[in-house]
Amino acid sequence: MPIVKNDSQWWDSFRNGDEKAFSWIFNNYVQSLYQYGIRFVADEDLVKDSIQELFIKLYNNRSNLSATDNIQLYLFRALKNRLINNLSNKKDFISLSTSTLPFEVENSSDAELEDEEWSVTLRKLQLEKGMKNLTPRQREAIYLRYIKEMSIDEICTLLNLNQQSARNLIHRGIEKLRKELSLAIILLFLSFFIIH
Amino acid sequence: MKDQNFYNDFDVPQLLEDRDFVNWVKSRDTSNNLFFEALKRDNKELAEKIETASFILLNLSDNEPSLSKKEVQKMWSNIKQKRQKENPFLRKANYLKLIAVAAVSLAIVYIGIDNYISPAESLSTYLSITQQTNLESAHEIQLLLPNSQQITLSDRSEVKINNDGAIVLRSQHGNKTTLNKTESSFNKYFHLIIPRGKRASVILADGSHVTLKPGSQMVFPSQFHKKRREVYVEGEAFFEVTKNRLKPFVVKTQKMDVEVLGTSFNLCAYPKKPTQSVVLVTGAVQVTSQNREHVNIVPNQRYLFNNTNQKESVSKVDVEDYISWKEDILTLKSEALTSVLDELSNYYNVSFDYKAVAEANIRLSGKLDLKQNIGEILNVLSLISPIEYKTTNTQIKINLKPKI
Numbered sequence: 001m002p003i004v005k006n007d008s009q010w011w012d013s014f015r016n017g018d019e020k021a022f023s024w025i026f027n028n029y030v031q032s033l034y035q036y037g038i039r040f041v042a043d044e045d046l047v048k049d050s051i052q053e054l055f056i057k058l059y060n061n062r063s064n065l066s067a068t069d070n071i072q073l074y075l076f077r078a079l080k081n082r083l084i085n086n087l088s089n090k091k092d093f094i095s096l097s098t099s100t101l102p103f104e105v106e107n108s109s110d111a112e113l114e115d116e117e118w119s120v121t122l123r124k125l126q127l128e129k130g131m132k133n134l135t136p137r138q139r140e141a142i143y144l145r146y147i148k149e150m151s152i153d154e155i156c157t158l159l160n161l162n163q164q165s166a167r168n169l170i171h172r173g174i175e176k177l178r179k180e181l182s183l184a185i186i187l188l189f190l191s192f193f194i195i196h
Numbered sequence: 197m198k199d200q201n202f203y204n205d206f207d208v209p210q211l212l213e214d215r216d217f218v219n220w221v222k223s224r225d226t227s228n229n230l231f232f233e234a235l236k237r238d239n240k241e242l243a244e245k246i247e248t249a250s251f252i253l254l255n256l257s258d259n260e261p262s263l264s265k266k267e268v269q270k271m272w273s274n275i276k277q278k279r280q281k282e283n284p285f286l287r288k289a290n291y292l293k294l295i296a297v298a299a300v301s302l303a304i305v306y307i308g309i310d311n312y313i314s315p316a317e318s319l320s321t322y323l324s325i326t327q328q329t330n331l332e333s334a335h336e337i338q339l340l341l342p343n344s345q346q347i348t349l350s351d352r353s354e355v356k357i358n359n360d361g362a363i364v365l366r367s368q369h370g371n372k373t374t375l376n377k378t379e380s381s382f383n384k385y386f387h388l389i390i391p392r393g394k395r396a397s398v399i400l401a402d403g404s405h406v407t408l409k410p411g412s413q414m415v416f417p418s419q420f421h422k423k424r425r426e427v428y429v430e431g432e433a434f435f436e437v438t439k440n441r442l443k444p445f446v447v448k449t450q451k452m453d454v455e456v457l458g459t460s461f462n463l464c465a466y467p468k469k470p471t472q473s474v475v476l477v478t479g480a481v482q483v484t485s486q487n488r489e490h491v492n493i494v495p496n497q498r499y500l501f502n503n504t505n506q507k508e509s510v511s512k513v514d515v516e517d518y519i520s521w522k523e524d525i526l527t528l529k530s531e532a533l534t535s536v537l538d539e540l541s542n543y544y545n546v547s548f549d550y551k552a553v554a555e556a557n558i559r560l561s562g563k564l565d566l567k568q569n570i571g572e573i574l575n576v577l578s579l580i581s582p583i584e585y586k587t588t589n590t591q592i593k594i595n596l597k598p599k600i
Binding site (some may be wrong): 001026027031034038052056060182 | 208209212251252253255256260261262263266267271274275278279280319320323324326327328450467542
């Protein structure tokens with residue numbers, strides 16, 4: 001019968017030197033790490049390198065790592081710190097602190113737009129514009145909450161916030177998005193007016 | 197189910213925080229369909245909010261970038277290369293050996309870096325291959341080719357790698373299929389997966405013959421390296437290795453390496469079992485478990501490594517007991533009933549419930565003919581030992597016979 005290990009067990013086996021656990025952790029989280037990392041830096045290679053460095057460092061220090069029952073959160077945090085380090089080491093970046101690390105969310109892909117009704121397209125564009133108008137931290141919080149489906153507690157850890165501020169951050173972000181979307185309805189109405 | 201009025205005061209942000217709502221929008225839970233549809237119909241103001249919230253939810257997660265399989269594998273191999281090596285060789289700080297390594301690497305640089313393929317793969321390379329598939333969930337024998345193509349084989353098939361890299365597949369009844377050499381820049385390994393209840397054999401590129409037990413898997417190259425022949429095994433297998441003094445043959449497993457020049461031996465290395473063993477039939481082998489000293493064994497000896505106490509031992513055995521499975525005979529010498537049932541469970545892909553007899557110290561001796569079906573085997577077992585069996589939908593329950 002297959003035995004399903006939980007996060008703590010995988011992590012502990014890895015800390016005890018189990019090669020299989022190391023490889024499992026890598027394979028299981030590399031995609032979401034990349035997806036998270038690429039939001040901060042549009043440079044794919046830098047993100048990939050940072051993920052590699054992260055895993056090399058984890059492996060070399062495996063016996064000294066602290067325990068965790070949430071591997072994804074642990075890795076997200078570590079990757080974010082590493083990206084901040086790597087970016088501030090780069091000459092062309094001026095000093096970056098956690099709070100100013102940009103966080104981008106690209107949305108609609110052009111390929112999909114063609115078959116859609118214009119009203120949907122318009123709303124998607126407005127949503128994208130809305131995301132751009134958010135603060136980087138609002139974007140990150142909304143991304144983690146609705147795309148990565150993290151809990152408020154996890155978001156607090158990654159963004160160094162308390163519960164209430166995290167909730168407010170998300171709440172205000174959503175309100176902004178909503179305003180952009182209602183604008184789309186007006187635009188749509190106008191466009192009908194012009195066409196007819 | 198929530199009350200119709202539950203969502204009355206909800207705005208978009210609250211809706212997005214509501215688990216039932218999110219699960220409904222993402223179509224993970226359809227049981228609330230009617231409920232939310234009714235809400236939308238009856239409450240126009242709420243309907244607009246529901247619509248906006250669903251739109252945000254669905255379109256935000258539209259377009260997550262992802263790494264290709266190739267990129268992931270490239271990253272993994274970079275990680276393996278750059279991390280600290282667990283190499284007992286270097287740890288011993290044996291200068292002579294270090295010089296030898298340096299000399300070898302110089303020679304390799306000299307020959308040309310382009311053609312160089314690392315002769316000894318690290319364990320994690322193999323693990324990254326075997327863990328891409330789940331043996332437990334496989335029902336048929338599968339051969340994964342270096343180009344990621346997957347072939348399903350019938351029970352007792354034979355896979356033969358020709359000198360020219362072509363693959364010949366032969367079924368139990370002699371039907372032959374030949375596949376031409378597959379080119380792949382990326383992955384040079386075959387991966388053979390044998391689920392419980394099936395078995396198969398492989399003839400490697402050097403002519404060596406491997407018979408694999410049910411519930412086993414092997415990773416092997418299409419062509420061996422110039423200086424070394426290496427395969428990786430999880431499970432149990434019987435090896436008949438073609439002699440080649442210049443090219444050692446190495447079987448890697450999770451916990452031990454078995455190095456030979458040309459011999460036949462049985463290897464047992466199930467990752468989940470508490471012991472691993474090698475039984476030598478002919479020739480000589482050298483076993484190395486987890487950075488320990490090499491142990492040499494001679495024919496009729498069995499090397500055993502115990503994970504629980506980390507001890508290794510060598511004992512004299514009757515090799516027939518360990519290799520008769522190859523001829524579909526299970527030889528038992530005062531074997532515990534529970535371990536016989538475990539073996540049968542693997543062989544026939546059935547599941548036993550033997551809680552009722554686990555405590556009774558029943559030991560069996562004799563030979564079981566594994567060509568018979570499981571029903572016949574169990575009939576024999578219940579004749580020679582004080583047990584009876586009952587088949588349910590999912591399991592075979594083993595009980596003690598009531599005393600008369």
